[in-house]
Amino acid sequence: MTTLDFSRFGTSVAVDEREGYEGYLVSADKLVEFATALRDEYGYDYLSSVTGVDYIAEEKFEVVYHAYKTIGGAELVFKVQVARDKAEVPSLIDIYPGADFQEREAWDLLGIKFTGHPDLRRILLWEGFEGHPLRKDWQEAYYEEDIKPFKSRWPKAEYTRAEAQNPYGANVKYPDQFDPEKWVPEGEDALYGSLAKYETTDESGLKTDHLTVNLGPQHPSTHGVFRIAATLDGETIMNLKPVMGYLHRNHEKIGERNTYLQNMPFTDRLDYLSSLSNNFGYALAVEKLLNIEVPERAEYIRVIMAELTRIQNHLFAIGMFLNDLGAFFTPSLYAIEERELVLDIFEMVTGSRMMCNYFRFGGLARDLPAGSLQKIKDLVFDRLPRKTDEMDRFLSENEILRSRTVGQGYLSTEDAIKYASAGPVLRASGVPYDIRRAAPYSIYDRFDFNVAVRYNGDIYDRYIIRLDEIRESIKILQQAVEQIPEGEIQTGKPRYQMKVPAGEAYGRVEGPKGELGFYLVSDGKGNPYRYHVRAPSFINLTAFGPMCKGLKIADVVAVLGSIDIVLGETDR
Amino acid sequence: METKGLNSPGYEIPDDVKGAVAITTIDRIYNWGRRSSVWPLMFGLACCAIEMIATAAGRYDFSRFGMEVMRPSPRQADLMLVSGTVTKKMAPTIVRLYNQMPEPKYVVAMGACASGGGPFKEGYNVVSGVDKLIPVDVYIPGCPPTPQALINGLIKLQEKIDGQHWKDTRWYREGDLAAIPIPMLGPDLIYQEQIPAIKEASKEA
Numbered sequence: 001m002t003t004l005d006f007s008r009f010g011t012s013v014a015v016d017e018r019e020g021y022e023g024y025l026v027s028a029d030k031l032v033e034f035a036t037a038l039r040d041e042y043g044y045d046y047l048s049s050v051t052g053v054d055y056i057a058e059e060k061f062e063v064v065y066h067a068y069k070t071i072g073g074a075e076l077v078f079k080v081q082v083a084r085d086k087a088e089v090p091s092l093i094d095i096y097p098g099a100d101f102q103e104r105e106a107w108d109l110l111g112i113k114f115t116g117h118p119d120l121r122r123i124l125l126w127e128g129f130e131g132h133p134l135r136k137d138w139q140e141a142y143y144e145e146d147i148k149p150f151k152s153r154w155p156k157a158e159y160t161r162a163e164a165q166n167p168y169g170a171n172v173k174y175p176d177q178f179d180p181e182k183w184v185p186e187g188e189d190a191l192y193g194s195l196a197k198y199e200t201t202d203e204s205g206l207k208t209d210h211l212t213v214n215l216g217p218q219h220p221s222t223h224g225v226f227r228i229a230a231t232l233d234g235e236t237i238m239n240l241k242p243v244m245g246y247l248h249r250n251h252e253k254i255g256e257r258n259t260y261l262q263n264m265p266f267t268d269r270l271d272y273l274s275s276l277s278n279n280f281g282y283a284l285a286v287e288k289l290l291n292i293e294v295p296e297r298a299e300y301i302r303v304i305m306a307e308l309t310r311i312q313n314h315l316f317a318i319g320m321f322l323n324d325l326g327a328f329f330t331p332s333l334y335a336i337e338e339r340e341l342v343l344d345i346f347e348m349v350t351g352s353r354m355m356c357n358y359f360r361f362g363g364l365a366r367d368l369p370a371g372s373l374q375k376i377k378d379l380v381f382d383r384l385p386r387k388t389d390e391m392d393r394f395l396s397e398n399e400i401l402r403s404r405t406v407g408q409g410y411l412s413t414e415d416a417i418k419y420a421s422a423g424p425v426l427r428a429s430g431v432p433y434d435i436r437r438a439a440p441y442s443i444y445d446r447f448d449f450n451v452a453v454r455y456n457g458d459i460y461d462r463y464i465i466r467l468d469e470i471r472e473s474i475k476i477l478q479q480a481v482e483q484i485p486e487g488e489i490q491t492g493k494p495r496y497q498m499k500v501p502a503g504e505a506y507g508r509v510e511g512p513k514g515e516l517g518f519y520l521v522s523d524g525k526g527n528p529y530r531y532h533v534r535a536p537s538f539i540n541l542t543a544f545g546p547m548c549k550g551l552k553i554a555d556v557v558a559v560l561g562s563i564d565i566v567l568g569e570t571d572r
Numbered sequence: 573m574e575t576k577g578l579n580s581p582g583y584e585i586p587d588d589v590k591g592a593v594a595i596t597t598i599d600r601i602y603n604w605g606r607r608s609s610v611w612p613l614m615f616g617l618a619c620c621a622i623e624m625i626a627t628a629a630g631r632y633d634f635s636r637f638g639m640e641v642m643r644p645s646p647r648q649a650d651l652m653l654v655s656g657t658v659t660k661k662m663a664p665t666i667v668r669l670y671n672q673m674p675e676p677k678y679v680v681a682m683g684a685c686a687s688g689g690g691p692f693k694e695g696y697n698v699v700s701g702v703d704k705l706i707p708v709d710v711y712i713p714g715c716p717p718t719p720q721a722l723i724n725g726l727i728k729l730q731e732k733i734d735g736q737h738w739k740d741t742r743w744y745r746e747g748d749l750a751a752i753p754i755p756m757l758g759p760d761l762i763y764q765e766q767i768p769a770i771k772e773a774s775k776e777a
Contacts, residue, residue: 250695
């Protein structure tokens, strides 16, 4: 890590000297000043991740920030510590608007208050939920022990159903003295309040009220259980807020009870279209903590799998995006046809079509089976380039597609950086930022490929950049399948439990949706003390509201399709 | 079902009208009509929805079973394919959607999460299976079930429909069908039918 000179802040900024930790500790009162300087003077214009850690033994919360320069380079980590009983941290939303949803998430799950945040509501759970679940002293209804494997399942595996132990026979827990008949649901006043009512008066004195409209959570074009609340003036969007959490599956809480390896199959279910990229990010983070190397052959297989994942994700994204535009199912049938061929390879290599659970710390679960490399070669040298061109030819010049997308849903370069957009959304706005190039991991520095970038920042560019990226991935794959050496696929003996040294690590990969980061804190035990996922689908939605402002309601669906979210990752 | 099965109720058809007349039972023709046009609700919850889309697409193609007409509105749907994790935040919506579907209606719990909570069962925002909320006809194991498994589950549902007798079906009984009480979102999910028990417990505490 580069050392920067922060001496002008005196004792307010200190190097984090705990064993296994890095970055700087900033005092809460100097945080805004520090962040402003960081952005304006030191060039860290991109605040990627904001999260909290509950250090209950030391009676404090720590808010962890990861910032980058969009011109590339390593991350800068800075942290703020606050007392647990007075958990208030100044919000960075004015300096880095991309912190918006992440601060709300930290408030929701950890109960850290961000002073100055204009809309600090719960984001994944609902208003009125009891407690902040990621606090270490908060126990869920099915709580058995802090760490798996639970005694009840080990060693005799005499497992009683957890419902049987719960007084209500369900996964619920009510606070003491709770009277359900007196309970008034808090409703959604806070949400609608945050949408700022408009009332316009025209010259004749006619007052026009604005209409509030909800899309979802059950709506065919929201790609799952996602909800949009918007105020409209006629058909024009005045204000729009995404509402999520309908698929909040408590990934992080479960992850903190699991052992390290048990989390690997859970990462599959984050962005369930690209499970191998998720495996990659998590494996990188744990390998950083363990400080182990990966054998050459395994690195190649990892890259091959990750790039195939990107291709099938983008194919699906394009297909579904065209669906959203009204080209009902025909383009997606073409896309899914190719995707199935990639899934065949996944099934052959990993044993599963979607939930691959293939990566291990220091290697892979198993080697490529006989014949699979030939199949991959057939695909990347012949079929996929041809079919990508075919899609391009069929779709890109289509009159309807162009008139619906060109110039619509504009996201400027400054805004894309400001709102911490990642992946194709960021690159379609003219920022050539790709982690495979900006801070190369694995063996990406060996391959010859271009970072796909487009400059208009509209829906069309966000569509076409996915085709560009498929072509670049094919380029990487063509090199990788030619160069792949023979050899080991695992460093040391495969283990299901390992000693992970205390410390923190942040592993990030360029997933198909953008920067996928895993922030891990280890206290030396068999399970992560803190396990946080920096989910690109979630953070890319920060720019969704601003992008939609002024558009017609029918275009909202197109904008959402061009961001390409997966709810498993958005809500975790 | 083949037309052969439809046409052989066990009665002899006179030779002179053979080919012009089919004799069958009401149950058979009624079930045959319904089982061949099960329209699913276009409703995806999580990972399983992707496999559901793959099943609907060209390679597996469940329109072969009369199921390709996915309806985004519950008012037009016959089948709710619960494809994914049922969360507490989503629970009221799922019950509301189920109540909005007209009879006859069926529910298929696709995958481990919808069947019993799956890998996320212990999560604080996860309902251990959709059968905690609404009645389920067919459970399909798998995480996610492959398209083959989903098709197998749907064939099982068709077999179930084949075995139904119109006299016993709940939608032809007298009186209105009771809607399922919609759970509330409180400090945790509040099941309406458990309110007395919760009240009792909080008094003791």
